[in-house]
Amino acid sequence: MKKQAACLAVLGTGSDVGKSIVTTALCRILVNRGLRVAPFKAQNMSNNSGVTAEGAEMGRAQIVQAEAARVAPHCDMNPVLLKPVSDVGAQVVLNGAAWIDASARSYTGKKEFLFAESRAALDRLRQRYDLILLEGAGSCAEVNLMAHDIVNLRMAAYARAPVVLVADIDRGGVFAQIVGTLACLSPEEQDRISGFVINRFRGDLTLFQPGIDWIEQRTGKPVFGVLPWFKHFHIEAEDAVVIEGPKLARHNSLDADRPTIGVIRLPHISNFTDFDPLAQLPDCRLVYLEQPQSLAQLQAVILPGSKATSTDLQWLDQTGWQEHLRRYVDDGGHLLGICGGYQMLGTWVHDPDGIEGPPGSTRGLGLLPVETVLKAPKTTTRTTFTWGGIAGCGYEIHMGQSRCPDGQSLLCVQDRNGTSCNDADGCISADQRVMGTYMHGFFDTPAITRRWLSGIGLSHVAVDQLHGPAARDRAYDQLAEHAAAYLDIEAIIALLPRDLQERLSHRS
Known part of the structure; x- marks a missing residue:
């Protein structure tokens, strides 16, 4: 032995x-x-x-x-x-x-x-x-x-x-x-x-x-x-404690001298390290926002993953965040949802089996034509994809499926856990200012990050090849x-x- x-x-x-x-x-x-x-x-x-x-x-x-x-x-x-x-x-x-x-x-x-x-x-x-x-x-x-x-x-x-x-x-x-x-x-x-x-x-x-x-x-x-x-x-942090307390941005603490991307600090935020590659970019700033406030000064806003999508959706409504997010989009802002954040951007999140709590349905933000049903088993995959011909890789961790109308999906999925496929992921609005995806690690690929930055008006922000895993x-x-x-x-x-x-x- x-x-x-x-x-x-x-x-x-x-x-x-x-x-x-x-x-x-x-x-x-x-x-x-x-x-x-x-x-x-x-x-x-x-x-x-x-x-x-x-x-x-x-x-x-x-x-x-x-x-x-x-x-x-x-x-x-x-x-x-x-x-x-x-x-x-x-x-x-x-x-x-x-x-x-x-x-x-x-x-x-x-x-x-x-x-x-x-x-x-x-x-x-x-x-x-x-x-x-x-x-x-x-x-x-x-x-x-x-x-x-x-x-x-x-x-x-x-x-x-x-x-x-x-x-x-x-x-x-x-x-x-x-x-x-x-x-x-x-x-x-x-x-x-x-x-x-x-x-x-x-x-x-x-x-x-x-x-x-x-x-x-x-x-x-x-x-x-x-x-x-x-x-x-x-070095990536283990726990969300690193984005709590005084490190959260307030409306009077945002820099005016460089573009700023905001992440809504949901109560049950998950996989916040998705945004570490953005936080390391020298020419823009990433902030976490907890207190409801005007988003007008932000170049883009991100709704992150959540371990309790329906509960966090209710929190967005009860705190007034929903109103700020809708106003931001109406005024021409760019909004990205990842995993649970993607589900929140849709019309409904249904939980018939009580995966996250009492069975029922929760109305979403209605900013994407997507309807989600939470159900087992949990999807856990390493995934390769393309976005407009640009190859990327990431991973998926989610309960349930989201239905997006034909022609509005965001990504083409080519492989999950080593098995080839021809699937679609995510959704993008007709004006391309609101998008969502299940893909964690979305920003690990330099070319994907460059494309997203260009889409929100930050094509001048340099993304080094030493980015993400490198x-x-x-x-x-x-x-x-x-x-x-x-x-x-x-x-x-x-x-x-x-x-x-x-x-x-x-x-x-």
């Missing part, structure tokens, strides 16, 4: 402290040193998901990490994905396929089964790689949840993985984060923590040396490094260089089994 791969776990003192970034950096650093590396996160909670070549759904954070490790994403890297549809309920995606809708309470009762499924997925990965980098979820010291933990210290113990604990100094209280986390753990769990990485530092690193000394003296464990903030490259790959190298400059990579490698240390020492 083939020897199982070694494992190293990256856990956190809380949510959004930098676990994903540190794991992504280590994926690229160690694959560059010659190891076959794969990421693993037993349970992820996010509406930001993607599709593998096999048509399986998984969290985008692990897709990013797989890209950084230069391996094909596989649902074994994220066997359990929770896609929230309310504050207390979520769709559970198991091994790449929609499984059940569960409340938080009912989900807890399924944890042992899901822990077994996650262990099996990890075991399969360990047969194919040299090293598995396990990422945790939230805080690894949530004492009320630890008995049913399937993703943090319990999984690290199963994998016999030493743990690097990540803390975020930017949010304050980094000393309490670290010491408090250890204080919540049993002696055995404390022993599994090998050391710390402190993330998001601002200022002069030399001034923090007394703090490092205090942490090491107090805990008896090393600080593997302090990562400063970075702004010279961009830009992401360059960013992984920049992240690896940044991390290697500030982390003691050799000390982290010393946590691995001796045979891997020897292999890495011969290649360094």
Whole structure:
């Protein structure tokens, strides 16, 4: 029997402290040193998901990490994905396929089964790689949840993985984060923590040396490094927390000196990373809008994907957004809907089986002649398409189908999950100012982005060939260089089994 791969776990003192970034950096650093590396996160909670070549759904954070490790994403890297549809309920995606809708309470009762499924997925990965980098979820010291933990210290113990604990100094209280986390753990769990990485530092690193000394003296464990903030490259974010709060634009905060594209920040927004390629364009600005406001100053507006289309449609109506969107289109504005946003642009969204809540129908914006029926099974495909003869690729994740009149479809679909087809996708209005598509990753192809920009009057905005996947790959190298400059990579490698240390020492 083939020897199982070694494992190293990256856990956190809380949510959004930098676990994903540190794991992504280590994926690229160690694959560059010659190891076959794969990421693993037993349970992820996010509406930001993607599709593998096999048509399986998984969290985008692990897709990013797989890209950084230069391996094909596989649902074994994220066997359990929770896609929230309310504050207390979520769709559970198991091994790449929609499984059940569960409340938080009912989900807890399924944890042992899901822990077994996650262990099996990890075991399969360990047969194919040299090293598995396990990422945790939230805080690894949530004492009320630890008995049913399937993703943090319990999984690290199963994998016999030493743990690097990540803390975020930017949010304050980094000393309490670290010491408090250890204080919540049993002696055995404390022993599994090998050391710390402190993330998001601002200022002069030399001034923090007394703090490092205090942490090491107090805990008896090393600080593997302090990562400063970075702004010279961009890595896809895992959770929508990055587009919340002060980063949302208000009507008086929009730049007048360059064209601006607005994305409506829906309550159940999904796959917001669709717009990262636009956000990286130097000659225009991308903003997220939550408070209803005039859209007249925007070059284009995008309705993004949603995990709860009917609920978010009602939110648009109740908040006054529908009126602003219709006025914007009446005044000549350009509006694009993607996935759930595309469904909202139509006349009706029907949910006869109660896929998203109580059965019924919700009136759409009526800006496209499209009618949608939500129904199982979920479509999850890697898709190639053409738009006016320009080839592109993306992925689809949606419940239900939308009917568009003949002659008004937007894209010609050529292939889904490796199977040739001759289908249509999306819809475009007669004046070509309102369009919708199910295609996530629409802006990953430079030529597609150029065509869309030209259609909204921004043909002068330059789109580099280093765009989409190519830009992401360059960013992984920049992240690896940044991390290697500030982390003691050799000390982290010393946590691995001796045979891997020897292999890495011969290649360094």
